[in-house]
Structures are given as structure tokens and as C-alpha cells.
Amino acid sequence: MPEVRDKIFAVAAELGWLPNAAGAALASRRTWLAGVLIPTLDHDVFAAQVNALQARLSASGITVLIGCSNYDLDEAAEQVRVMLARGIEALAVVGELQRPELFEMISARGVPYVVMYSHAPQSVHPCVGFDNHAAFSKLTRYLLDLGHRNFAVIHQPSLDNDRVLARLSGIRDALASEGLALRPQHVFEGPATFDFGRESLRKCLDTPGPRPTAIICGNDTLAIGTLIEARAMGIDVPGTLSITGFDDLPIAEFTSPPLTTMRVDNVAIGRAAADYLLTRLSQQPIVPREAFDAELIVRGSTGPAGA
Amino acid sequence: MPEVRDKIFAVAAELGWLPNAAGAALASRRTWLAGVLIPTLDHDVFAAQVNALQARLSASGITVLIGCSNYDLDEAAEQVRVMLARGIEALAVVGELQRPELFEMISARGVPYVVMYSHAPQSVHPCVGFDNHAAFSKLTRYLLDLGHRNFAVIHQPSLDNDRVLARLSGIRDALASEGLALRPQHVFEGPATFDFGRESLRKCLDTPGPRPTAIICGNDTLAIGTLIEARAMGIDVPGTLSITGFDDLPIAEFTSPPLTTMRVDNVAIGRAAADYLLTRLSQQPIVPREAFDAELIVRGSTGPAGA
């Protein structure tokens, strides 16, 4: 009767007793803890991933420790250090651009890990995510096919951020394939806020020389800011200016005009990351890396160049 | 030289050693763990609070365990149980409507706790939040002063949710003070999505009898959905219909018309909750409950009735 144990636990719980996890961890050398390292919870994208990952792992009885790096690599490594000290048995980390010691620490302990969100084809790490470079190439390709030749980019801080860096090079490579390049004055880097999008558009249009006919934004927030400002300035979108975003926020469908953007299934990514770690934990054969796709959602904010 | 210890730790860290938290916890009877229980990470409001709380606590060397109840009271109690088993030394929980055993468990262990986000004046629990009832009374009062007499409400699920319940009664009480009441056909309860806002507006206007001149929405998402649909239906906002939200999402400023809503400083709430727990943990005298205020942000989506 193995259920006896459960009965004991049930009655003990009624008496207010709970097993002490520290004792159990020490004795069994199992903590049932996993970690997830993200830049911040303040982005829907990461919150959705973490939520899904946590739901999956907690269904398997494992508790997840959430660490926020605030986009700081040293902070990220430090967070992993404390997670390791707490005995995490698996780790999911957003982005593969990390201090080397981060990966060394977890490898030295034989802790299975997975890089979430980004997926560089030639990465040395197991990844569950999509190819940022390919996604932005596809997006740029779409605009090129629409006849655009003059581009601007408004993007979030690229420092230490492989996702943003990959997106930029995805754009640049697609342009280069047509012999085109970005004018430095047409590249704006700053906080991912509505205001930065607005302000960048104004600066962009104030720049002497040929105006861009398409603006690629690093995410929907920047794109919506740009859209707002374009509207305020009386600029015809997409008539004289096409604008794209990334993330497909729920609101993107309802801006005016509706925003052309790209969609990534963050819930699926979080779930897949959890599943990967779970199979690693159960010593089962390693499943091949899952590559997600960023889907282009064409709406009203983009159109033919010079229409 | 107490710094010797630090040197040892530093050199040990270089060798790849990390202190085992389970061992430390067992021996010192301190886990340096705190918990936070929220409905879901998928809402900016909670994500912001958790982010702030975590930042504050982690600065004091304490790790926070995040539990998501998915708006399920049993799940909430279960989450607290596992947190307790893991040895949390403090707990912040969103909402005071919880299974009694939840509070019993933490009280039995003498674990300090605080209710976040909501703040009922006569609550038996320490609270760090704002008064949902008062906030929606204020909002309703504002609309009444604008001459509105005919209201509709579109709100999120109220089951087991003290915040939503308090909001509804705040509206009802304010109306009652003018001898008014809500027609049941003008109250719509459903998921907090754009779509539910849109669909509710359509149903609302299809309802025979006098049409409302003002619609109070449970949050900005519902309000924006309503706004979108009103626009699509060619309804003049605020000319023939006033619409209000709650949360003051960044986008609220940029809808057309801009959304009248209420703002709550969720970062400050998270921080204050952390501070409260920290002082309780340090055995210092208990500071008085902090009551936050929901600030009314009047924008273009509201105007005089029948203007």
C-alpha cells in the first residue's frame, strides 16, 4: 500500500505540518527547482513565456525561480549564481548573448539548460525560439517586394542584446541583397516606448536628403508610437510611408491603420522550453531543437512604395 | 577580519563552489525566501507589481517565489502550501478574497504577509493597495457630475475576485446616492479582452429601452475594445457616449479619442509591499498601512451627457 504515505501526508497537512523542502533537498539531492532568466517581467513577451513555462513545470511538481537581469549581463550571471546556489536542476535563459561564465557555471554542474526566444541556426546552445535574423529578413524582403528602396529603422537598445542585433543584421542583409544600405541618419536606437517612436519619426523626417518610404520598427510599441506621430503630422500611412512592427500585440489589429507586424507564439515557446528541460531531466533522448516561425501579418500600415 | 570569510567565498566561487542553500537553510533556520501570489503574470498590472517587489527584496538578499493562481482560489491555497513547504519567510498576496485556510496556514507559521493591490478600509489584513470601491465611486461620481443618468458596465469576471466585486459595488453605491441603479441588461461580464468590449457594446446598443450615455469598463482593455467598436459603428464618443477605463495603460493616451481612465502606481505598490514585509522581517515596529490612490485621468472619451 504505497498510498499509506499519501494518507499520512494528508492527515499531517491537516495538523498543519508540511514537509520541509530544505531537509528533503539535502537528503534526496533533489530540489525540484528550475530557473528562468529573463530581461524583465515588464514585457508581455517574456511574461507570456514565463507563464507558460511555469505552468508546464509546475504540473510536473517543479517550482520555478524567476530571475530578472534588467538587460544587464553581469546581473544575469549573478542571478544564475544564486539560482545555482539554491539548487536549480534546469535553466531556461532568454538570449544566448551572455557572459561566458554563465554557461560555464551551469555546464560545470551538469545542469540542463535551454536558450529561449532566440534561435540562431549555428548556435552552440540548445535553443527554443525563432530566428530573429531570418524574421527581419523576411519582413524586409516583403517591403522590398513592395518597391521600397529607402528605409529607416527605429529599434530598441542593441547593447548586449543578441535578438536586437540579429534583427538589425537581418534587415541589413536583406537590403544588401538588393545593393541597398541604411543611412546612419535613418537608424534610431532608444527605449522601446511610444514616445521614442514618435520622437524618432519626427527626427527622421527632419533629416535632409531623401526621405524613407518605409520604417521598420524593432517592435510594436515603437511602431505604434511612430504610427501615432505620423497621424498627428498628417502623413499618409501607408500612402507615403509604410510602417512595420514586431510582436503582434493585441492592439496592433486595431490601430489606424492596422499595423503590419510579425507574430511569434510566445506561449508555445515557453511550453516547448519547459518540455525540453523536462525530457532532459528525465534522461530521455534529446529531442531535436524546435524552431519556431515568426509569421508575417500584413495589415494596413504597409503598401507599395510611392503609391 | 570578518572579510576573510568573503575572501574564502570569492576564491571558492572561482573554484566553482557555491554554498548549498538547502544546507544553509536547514542549519540556520533561515531560507531568505519570500513568496508572492498573483492571479497571472499575463497582466501588466501584476507583472509590474511583482517586478518592483522582486527588485526590492532581491536587494535585501531574498529570493522571491512567484505563484500564479490563474484566478482559482484552490490553486492559490495550493501554491501557498508549496511556498510554505519551501520555507518562505514572508508572503505578498493579491486580493484578500482567499480560502480561509490560506491565511490560517501562514498565520500558524507566524509568516508575515501583506495583501497587495486591494485595500479595503475595514480589512482584517495588512494591505498595500488602493480602495477599489472608492476609486470606482469617484469615477462614477465624475460621470454623474457630467449629467449622466443612464449607465452600462462592462467588466471582467467577478467570481472570487474581490477587486472586481468592490469596483462594481463602488459604481452601484455612487449611483444609489442619486437614486439610480444599473439595468441588468446593461451589465456585461466576461473576459478582459478587446473583443469582449466590442461585442458587449454591440449587445448593449441592441438592447431595447433607453440607451446608456456612459459606459464604465472594468479596465482599459475592455474600454479600448468598446472604443474601437463605437468608432466602427460611427458612434460619437464622447458626444453621445462616454467611455471610461481603468489602469491607464500607456496606449490609453493615444486612442481616439484618448481614454478617460484611472491610474494606479503599481510599481509603488510592489515596492511598498516589499518594504512592509522587510520591516516585519526585521522585527521593527509595524508601519501604518499605506493607502494608495487611484488618480482620475480625464481625457477625451468622456463628456457631458447628451452634448
Added chain:
DNA sequence: GGCCAGCATGTACGCGCTTACATCACACCT
């Protein structure tokens, strides 16, 4: 020079649990 206070150093116990192993009882087979 001896004594003790004060500090540095060393040692061992125990936190609460898991688990491997020893013990025991029982039944079955030869």
C-alpha cells in the same frame, strides 16, 4: 613571571529529511 581577559581557531552536533540496510516475521518449498 603569573594570571586572566579577550580573541582567534577548532570541533562536533544537529537542522529535517531520505535511503540504504538490517532486522524480523511469515509462508512456501524441498
Added chain:
DNA sequence: AGGTGTGATGTAAGCGCGTACATGCTGGCC
């Protein structure tokens, strides 16, 4: 009837730390 295997039950060791206490040492004082 004795031996052996199976399963139930009991026992004790030890996981990796913190800490309280014992021990050793040094210096200052009478």
C-alpha cells in the same frame, strides 16, 4: 522440519551547512 525467499518494518547514517561551545593563544596587567 529446516531452510530460503519475499515483503513489511525498523534503524541509523548522513546530506551541507551554521553555530554554540571548547580549546588554544596572545597580550596586558598586577
